[in-house]
Amino acid sequence: MGRVININIKDIPEQAGVKLVELNGELDTFTSQKLISEILPLIEQGTPNLIADLSGLSYINSTGIYNLLHCYTKAKEKGGYVKLVAVNDNIKEILDMIGVTKLLTPYPTLQDALVGLR
């Protein structure tokens, strides 16, 4: 796993109007601007429903969390949402610690996250 962030944005065939955002690498002070520059335009341009797959995310710090919450707030303003899937235990512990998982509910898998949408 490189100490960078790679962001892949994909359609979800079985769920129109929702984008899957795969985050691979580390989301920190050095890399999280990329999250903002790639995700906010998506939200602004009319796709505020996002599912973030964190299975490839090995690290997040408070700046990464701040920017993730910023995306959540912007999506919410547009009537959408951000859901998290496949969050590793170390990251989930940090998110729990500061109340983030009360807003961004983590789901074990993409299928679990999609269940409530159908």
Next chain:
Amino acid sequence: MGGLKMEMPANFTYIPGVRACISRIAFNFGFDDRESYQIETIVDEICNNAIEHGSKKKDTKIRLECKFEQDQMELVVTDTGNRKFNVEQVFMHNIKRLQEEISKGLADSPHRGRGLIIVQKLVDKLDIKTTRNGTTVKILKRRHSDAPLAASS
């Protein structure tokens, strides 16, 4: 303090390497995967804070001293001077505000300042001192995993 001593420019580019280095050393000293991850977070947040709020002078340095002993790690991070505010006071203000926001379910607060609050929750002891010469953050992190100590300091 004995142990590892490092000095780095006050530049965010250095932090991923520094935090990973100390986290890896912690793992080799018997901290488990979860604790080593927490140590990576602790180093990251303290260094980020030192750079973000410390001196903006071109040649500012951040000093780290790290000592592994028995079942614990002691880390001291010092930045040099010219702060416009007292970090200790700002930290106390931030933690009160964020705790109130979390209790109200407002974790998406637009305010920043979560870094040292995360640190406080991950360490066994936290001490912050700001003087006219800079700020020193000192933490103690105990090892709770059963793995044997890999080496003595």
